[in-house]
Amino acid sequence: xxxxxxxxxxxxxxxxxxxxxxxxxxxxxxxxxxxxxxxxxxxxxxxxxxxxxxxxxxxxxxxxxxxxxxxxxxxxxxxxxxxxxxxxxxxxxxxxxxxxxxxxxxxxxxxxxxxxxxxxxxxxxxxxxxxxxxxxxxxxxxxxx
Amino acid sequence: xxxxxxxxxxxxxxxxxxxxxxxxxxxxxxxxxxxxxxxxxxxxxxxxxxxxxxxxxxxxxxxxxxxxxxxxxxxxxxxxxxxxxxxxxxxxxxxxxxxxxxxxxxxxxxxxxxxxxxxxxxxxxxxxxxxxxxxxxxxxxxxxxxxxxxxxxxxxxxxxxxxxxxxxxxxxxxxxxxxxxxxxxxxxxxxxxxxxxxxxxxxxxxxxxxxxxxxxxxxxxxxxxxxxxxxxxxxxxxxxxxxxxxxxxxxxxxxxxxxxxxxxxxxxxxxxxxxx
Ligand code: FES
Numbered sequence: 285x286x287x288x289x290x291x292x293x294x295x296x297x298x299x300x301x302x303x304x305x306x307x308x309x310x311x312x313x314x315x316x317x318x319x320x321x322x323x324x325x326x327x328x329x330x331x332x333x334x335x336x337x338x339x340x341x342x343x344x345x346x347x348x349x350x351x352x353x354x355x356x357x358x359x360x361x362x363x364x365x366x367x368x369x370x371x372x373x374x375x376x377x378x379x380x381x382x383x384x385x386x387x388x389x390x391x392x393x394x395x396x397x398x399x400x401x402x403x404x405x406x407x408x409x410x411x412x413x414x415x416x417x418x419x420x421x422x423x424x425x426x427x428x429x
Numbered sequence: 430x431x432x433x434x435x436x437x438x439x440x441x442x443x444x445x446x447x448x449x450x451x452x453x454x455x456x457x458x459x460x461x462x463x464x465x466x467x468x469x470x471x472x473x474x475x476x477x478x479x480x481x482x483x484x485x486x487x488x489x490x491x492x493x494x495x496x497x498x499x500x501x502x503x504x505x506x507x508x509x510x511x512x513x514x515x516x517x518x519x520x521x522x523x524x525x526x527x528x529x530x531x532x533x534x535x536x537x538x539x540x541x542x543x544x545x546x547x548x549x550x551x552x553x554x555x556x557x558x559x560x561x562x563x564x565x566x567x568x569x570x571x572x573x574x575x576x577x578x579x580x581x582x583x584x585x586x587x588x589x590x591x592x593x594x595x596x597x598x599x600x601x602x603x604x605x606x607x608x609x610x611x612x613x614x615x616x617x618x619x620x621x622x623x624x625x626x627x628x629x630x631x632x633x634x635x636x637x638x639x640x641x642x643x644x645x646x647x648x649x650x651x652x653x654x655x656x657x658x659x660x661x662x663x664x665x666x667x668x669x670x671x672x673x674x675x676x677x678x679x680x681x682x683x684x685x686x687x688x689x690x691x692x693x694x695x696x697x698x699x700x701x702x703x704x705x
Contacts, residue, residue, distance in 0.1 A: 299598020
């Protein structure tokens with residue numbers, strides 16, 4: 285067979301956004317992944333920031349002073365948002381992956397109903413809980429402190 | 430008969446010629462479309478009347494063969510299954526199916542997909558090889574056992590789910606919704622014993638756990654196969670298997686033929702062609 289040049293049409297990271305029909309679960313998928321990576325990034329920054337200690341109390345205090353800047357308050361909320369969302373949505377995914385809430389195989393009859401319709405109530409409940417938890421955390425960070 | 434109303438639709442078709450182009454380019458065509466014309470019909474007319482060099486793939490024209498999957502208005506779907514005027518009354522964009530290489534214009538290279546399909550061994554595997562080669566009777570299967578996987582047998586391998594899947598977009602080693610669904614379909618078949626062999630492909634890293642249930646495969650599937658469900662059930666079975674929970678599904682027993690039964694002569698299978 286003659287070899288011809290082909291064009292690589294993989295979506296790449298844009299595929300996390302494009303290429304589908306924009307079901308709500310896809311948004312959750314994107315936030316879940318971005319939040320997961322964000323938490324990883326936070327952990328690395330956190331370890332770096334804590335490790336400043338080995339340079340003595342002055343550098344530690346200097347680092348702590350930098351962290352008092354209001355921008356870090358917002359940062360704290362972003363990390364909290366990512367954590368709360370990732371944890372709760374992760375529980376939903378675990379339930380789904382254990383076969384709860386996706387239903388049994390059924391005869392496809394048009395208009396098709398998929399397992400997404402079956403799990404939607406679970407998704408809604410989890411998202412409501414996530415919203416409450418995130419709001420409560422936000423109150424704690426911005427209002428009470 | 431009343432004259433059918435024609436609507437001028439502008440088609441922006443993403444084209445790529447491997448000989449002359451480095452990158453795909455967009456070409457514009459204007460076509461008078463009437464009610465009842467599918468996107469595939471429109472592309473046919475464009476090829477016939479405006480540009481014979483346009484390349485695309487099709488066969489059955491009725492959503493059965495899975496050849497004509499394309500990215501239509503940003504959504505992967507079958508061109509022959511999509512009414513043009515249902516989608517638009519002015520502009521339509523058409524491109525090759527993403528997450529595959531483009532061979533030319535609207536023709537994606539589906540070979541990698543068929544490659545993993547072959548690797549999940551989409552056929553009945555039994556431990557009793559003797560029985561498989563020279564069956565002494567029939568395998569029994571109840572309607573209930575059939576229902577457990579019947580939905581996933583309707584797959585036409587069009588590749589639409591692979592194009593819709595966000596995990597596929599970044600992870601090239603991910604087997605993809607189609608192959609995973611077929612792995613589940615055969616694992617669940619009561620006549621099959623091959624779950625262990627398929628595990629190598631589906632349970633490793635870049636395997637089935639790369640799915641985080643974006644659900645786009647099921648939204649996009651033109652046949653209602655619901656790959657997302659099959660993938661979650663496959664994960665469930667893998668977890669159960671790992672934790673030794675739940676019952677092992679015993680492979681269906683052979684039901685011997687009655688003593689006076691006559692066997693039909695064996696039909697020789699044609700030699701395998703795919704991927705060789
Ligand atoms: S041409 Fe066969 S599915 Fe569209």
